[in-house]
Amino acid sequence: MADERADVVIAGAGPNGLLLACELALAGVRPVVLDVLPGPSPEPKANGLVGQIIRALDMRGLYRTFTGDEDPPRPAYQGRFAAMTLNFLGVPDNPMYMLPIQQPRLVRLLEKRARDLGVDLRWGHGLSDIRPSTESVGLSVSSPERDYSIDAGFLVGADGGRSLVRKAAGIDFPGSTAPTVSRLAHVHVPGELRRTDGGVDIPGHGTLPFGHTRLDRGGLIFAEFEPGRSLLGTIEFSPPVDEVPMTLTELRESAHRILGVEFPFEEPKDEGPHALRRINGQNTRIAERYRDGRVLLLGDAAHVHSPMGGPGLNLGLQDTINLGWKLAAEINGTAPAGLLDTYQSERYPVGLRVMMHSLAQTALMVSGPEVTALRTLLGELFTSPDVQQRMAGLLAGADVRYDVGDDHRLSGRLVPDLTLDDGRRVAELLHEGRPVLLDLDGGVAAAVRGWEDRVDTVGATIGDGLAVAMLIRPDGYVAWAADTFDPAAEAALRAALERWFGPSRAA
Known part of the structure; x- marks a missing residue:
């Protein structure tokens, strides 16, 4: 006999797991959320939200909570694709939105919402064994206080790219690995080098703009999302390096190889926590299925890809909004036959599409005159209004239409941001x-x-x-x-x- 019984257990208290818990709680389902970490991670990861997820959060009242802005979300009129600028100013019904918010703060806000909704959130509790069956999923859980078991009606793996849940369910994770070495760290850049437009002036090189830059010997990333906390990253297309701890000296040498001159940065001045990491190879993978009986996958457990352009949270959180009401209906006994299977049929193609454009962006960062020529051609195409509209839909995740069984021009699309005559949105x-x-x-x-x-x-x-x-x-x-x-x-x-x-x- 299991020590506990739960309708649904969510493994992973990152943004996707916490938002799913909130969605279930809105529908009257009280999930158990487990995370092996002792509390929300302070590690800087994603730095913002892009695309349709911002409108989806507005539909839950969370946009105002996250921003303090009383007004509805406003479209963004500029974007980036493989370090090339996109202009969305003339795009009708522009679906591209951007919300700068660092992942640690996003997690804290979602954790508060989950607790306010009565979610059973257990930090420091990790899965040690998973035993799926046709009737339930048996779980063994370890924590500093005790080891115990849960008999779960459903298990959702929101436990990252190395997902224990996915592996235990025997779900393959096919894909490819690009031959890159990426490095990222918080650094301090002297004030006299920083520009008012968010870029930085490098002596002997010139201006390095905000965001991604492609150069002949690799790519550079410079961004300052918080005053005085600059993020510097490099991308080199080279064999993997030894798995030793990353250092700022290593980042400095990488930046010098790419720029051809010294990037004059120093150690960060604030207390942190600070990013300091290296990634050998860029994985692009998608689970062969998002559901296996009573086990479901969410976020990085279901798909991983290049972070260029920031599509990861947009994709994962939209998966979450799609799954939440369907899983709640299944648990509450109101779901029609096959409803839960539409999570796979609707969201898997979207995951493939994000993989496609993230791989394309990686390819367009490779060195060589052929790639430079291709980027020049694409830059000309990006001035076309039709292409701008197409790219806005692609990057926002608005260009995929669900098959809902109705052929009206609005059906299968996210509802337009309408204001009714009585003033309600x-x-x-x-x-x-x-x-x-x-x-x-x-x-x-x-x-x-x-x-x-x-x-x-x-x-x-x-x-x-x-x-x-x-x-x-x-x-x-x-x-x-x-x-x-x-x-x-x-x-x-x-x-x-x-x-x-x-x-x-x-x-």
Whole structure:
């Protein structure tokens, strides 16, 4: 007999694991979250969020919590692709958003939300054994106080690229490894060298802009996300080096090889913690499946790729928003057959797409005149409005349309950021993580009889005539929409309600 029973256990209390716990808690499921670390890691990793996840967080009221900004998210009008500048100023309905926030702070904010929602969060508790079966997942847990066992209805592995959960479930992790050596550290750069635009002036070389820069002998990364805490990184296409502790001297020598001159930095002046790491080889891998029975994978446990452009948290947290309501419905007994399998069918193609463009960016950083010529050609293409729109959708994760079984132009897409005539924003209707039928016609609400316990109906008006009604899933994606509400549209609505939220109670 197991010591404990839990509907779901989440292994890993990083951003993805904590957000999933919050999503489940909103739906009335109380997950257990385990993490072998004694507390939130102070290690600097990701430095911001990009793309559609910022709108998704706004739909939970978290954008205001994270930023203190009373206004809705605003699109970003410039981006980077393989250290080349992209201009999104003229992109209609620009889906590209950016939110600078360092991962340690993001984790602390999500930890507070999880605790406020009653999540059982256990720092210093790590999995030591996993025994999946058709009925449950047996878990052995070790902690400083005791060793114990949990019988879990579901196990979600949000435990990183070396995921114990993925390995124990026997899920392959195919992919490739690029022959790179990357180094990153916090450094102190003298004030007289820093520029007001975020770049730095290097004596004997010239200006090194904020972000990634490709040079003939490798790539350089310079960014200052916090005053006085500069991040310097290098990327060299070379064989792996010995696995000895990284030093600032090693970083200095790497920067000199790439620049051809000395990069005049010093040891960081603040107390830290400080980044100081080396990565031999850049892995690009995706799990062959995101679900194996009662075991599911999330975040880096499901996919790893180059961090260039910062797509990792956007991808992982959007996976989380997609999975949370589906897993909660399965646990609560309201899920229609096959709902949980749509986590794989919807999100796996998005993971492949991020792998594609991250590999492309890595290739475009390689030295050589051929790559330089290709970058020149792409730079010309990037001035085309059609290409700019395509690239904004690609980098934001907005160019993949889910197959929701409805062919309306809005269906399968993230709901537009609409403001209703009474001043409410559609994002505000989704704060509780419940599906919403937005009735803009006044005659649609009666069609949801029998689903009132699972779907909130909101009557409103909007001036632009985008549709007469929309059925919006908890993750913000439109499951059904119609321009006129005739008998065929009503039948399609009822089919969508049943497909995503189970049969009518009235039936």
